[in-house]
Amino acid sequence: MSRTPPRRTALRGLAAAGTAVIGFDPFTRSWAVTASDRPLHGIPELDGTLHTDEASLSAAADDFGHIVHRRPAAVLRPGSVADVVAMVRFCNKHGIPVAPRGQGHGTNGQAQAEGGLVIETAPLAAVQPVGPGSKTVTVGAGAKWSDVAKASLAHGLTPPVFTDYLELSVGGTLSVGGLGGQTHRHGAQVDNVLELEVVTGAGELLRCSPDRHRDLFHAVLAGLGQCAVIVGATVRLVRAPVTVRHYLLPYDDLRTFLDDQRLLVLEQRFSYVEGQITADASGAFREYVLEAVAYGPPAGEAPDDTALLRGLRHNPSGAEITDLAYYEFLDRLAPGVAALKEAGLWAYAHPWLNLLLPGGRTADVAGGILDALTPDDLGPGGVVLLYPLVRDRLRTPLLRMPDDPVPYLFAVLRTTPPDDAATVERLLAANRSAYDRVRAAGGTRYPVGSVPFDGADWRRHFGPAWPQLAAARKTYDPRGILVPGQGIF
Ligand SMILES: Cc1cc2nc3c(=O)[nH]c(=O)nc-3n(C[C@H](O)[C@H](O)[C@H](O)COP(=O)(O)OP(=O)(O)OC[C@H]3O[C@@H](n4cnc5c(N)ncnc54)[C@H](O)[C@@H]3O)c2cc1C
Structure with a gap:
């Protein structure tokens, strides 16, 4: 039986790893290296599969952002945890970059690995049995x-x-x-x-x-x-509650909206608090909706509207109150996502801006960014989120938070046509200047979006947690092969 010689995948240089891989040959199961073109044999036997076809490589060179495209040499669909161990060992030995990819919903190439290996984690999806009393x-x-x-x-x-x-x-x-x-x-x-x-x-x-x-x-x-x-x-x-009561409470003033959100989270009156901002008919972002959810039994008490809404300064005539099954509430975005997919907007570029603001500066900093925002720069189907967190509940050292008891998450979730590179570039630059403004006010970014960032930015971002991360990297990933798409090391 004759077979067509495999097409060697053309790859560009690798900054993060010591050895530059130029291609993976699926028939001889070897990688070729730029320096000597010396094939690397010994790809481990796998329970799962290694893919180098066009569709697999292009999918792994894309994500929800549709802005950054770095092509890997191969994609692993692991059949077991042992496959991940075997392939990471192989890549570590040869200095080949590796990126795990879950659902690829980063917006800036975070799960991509140019010339390296992308490990799709989707096959590792077992959920161990849960019993009625499981903790x-x-x-x-x-x-x-x-x-x-x-x-x-x-x-x-x-x-x-x-x-x-x-x-x-x-x-x-x-x-x-x-x-x-x-x-x-x-x-x-x-x-x-x-x-x-x-x-x-x-x-x-x-x-x-x-x-x-x-x-x-x-x-x-x-x-x-x-x-x-x-x-x-x-x-x-x-x-879990069986049902929840879902409240949408409109406000026409940013400070009142923020103060009421803050009151609700400090009192823990509701089980869930978020908020959105939309543009009015003139295109100004000054329509505020506080979203709050009260869990019913057995997770909470039967919701009492009078007690839950006491003292709030929303516009009562615009309030919407709905009872939902708990899962229906959790999965509330599903119909909207289906509509965005149907309209082709899910495939738009998503230069997202995700920031964490000190509560004390949220009105002026978020207010300033909103004053400059236009509906065109948010894009069709784009969303602005603004809601409070409570600092002392956040204990993970690497999740960097502003030094404020009630920081706010502020997200400008933009969409724009992916082929309009000039607009994408302009929005990325706008994200960076918004980040600089937030940082000057004592805020930081929630690193899921698209803010141009270099190594010095990351060191500042992690601040006092940087030595811990750098030391762990040296200990656990000594050749620095993991997740180059974040651009941290
Ligand atoms: C529509 C939408 C809604 C969102 N809503 C929220 C929200 O409400 N709250 C919120 O906090 N975030 C939200 N996000 C952001 C989201 O949490 C992050 O982008 C998250 O990383 C995406 O998960 P993923 O499985 O797609 O990861 P991927 O995009 O596949 O990976 C993200 C990063 O994590 C790394 N990674 C993935 N899997 C692993 C692993 N197993 N081990 C180690 N590293 C790994 C990747 O290499 C990459 O660097 C939202 C994103 C989208 C697109």
């Missing part, structure tokens, strides 16, 4: 939060904190933090992890927790993939 659930890193919610809800249980969108991987959100409307009560998703199973950059499979390899545990949670690939996580469970 935790152990899940594969590739599981989506929707899978985890469904498995635990079958027993009346739930993880305490969710991102707004459920179709993100557990490994992906634990690498960044995982913030949502429940964070003011329970911290971020990373604050609700009891143990992790990880493969370090040196290819060692380890369990880590606050009591075991503590340095690694704290370097992996919100650690942007720099020290290890998460393959499994044990997450806290709490009792």
Whole structure:
């Protein structure tokens, strides 16, 4: 039988790793190296599969941002955790960059690895059995939060904190933090992890927790993939409500809106608090909607509108109050996402701006950024979020927070046609100047979006946590192969 010689994948230079890979040959199962064109034999036998076809490589060179495109040499669909260990060891030995990819919902190439190996974690999605009295659930890193919610809800249980969108991987959100409307009560998703199973950059499979390899545990949670690939996580469970009452409360003044949000999270009156800002008919971003949710039994008491809304200064005639099944509430973005996909807007570029502001400066800093924002610069289907967190619930060292008891998450979730490179560039520059303004006011960024950032920016970003991250990187990923797309090391 004759076979066509495989086309060698053309790859550009690698900055992060010591050895520049120029191609992977799927038939001889070897990588060729720029310096000597010496093939690297010995790709391990795998339970899963290694892919070098056009479709797999192009998919791994794209993400939800549709802005950055770095092509890997190969994509691993692991059949087991052992595959991750074997391939990370191989890549470590040869200095080949590696990036785990969950659902690819980063917006700036964070899960890409030019000339390297992308490990799709989706096959590692097992959710261990949950029983009625379980206090935790152990899940594969590739599981989506929707899978985890469904498995635990079958027993009346739930993880305490969710991102707004459920179709993100557990490994992906634990690498960044995982913030949502429940964070003011329970911290971020990373604050609700009891143990992790990880493969370090040196290819060692380890369990880590606050009591075991503590340095690694704290370097992996919100650690942007720099020290290890998460393959499994044990997450806290709490009792789930059967139904929730969902409130949308309109405001016409930014300071009143912020003050009421702050009051609600300090009093912990609701189980969930967020907020959105939209443009009025003139295009000015000054329509504010406070979104709050009260959990019903058995997680909370039957919602009492009078008590819950006491003293709030919203416009009562515009309030919308709805009872929803708990999962329907968690999955509330699903119909909107389906509509965005239908309209082709999911495939637009997403130069997202995600910031964390000190509460005391939120009105003036967010207000200033909103004053300059136009509907065109937000784009069709774009969203502005502004909601408070409670600082003392956020305990993960690498999830950097402003020094303020009630910081605010401020997100300008932009969409713009992906082929209009000039507009994308302009919006990225606008993101950077917004970040500079926020940093000068004592804020920081939530590193999921697209803010042009260099190594010095990252060192400043991590601040007092930098030595810990740098030391863990040296220990656990000594050749520096993991997750070059973050641009940290
Ligand atoms: C529509 C939408 C809604 C969102 N809503 C929220 C929200 O409400 N709250 C919030 O906090 N965030 C939100 N995000 C941001 C989201 O949490 C992050 O972008 C997250 O990293 C995406 O998860 P993912 O599985 O797609 O990760 P990917 O994009 O695949 O990966 C993100 C980064 O994590 C690394 N990584 C992935 N898996 C692993 C692993 N197993 N081990 C180590 N590193 C890994 C990757 O290499 C990459 O650097 C949202 C994003 C989108 C697109």
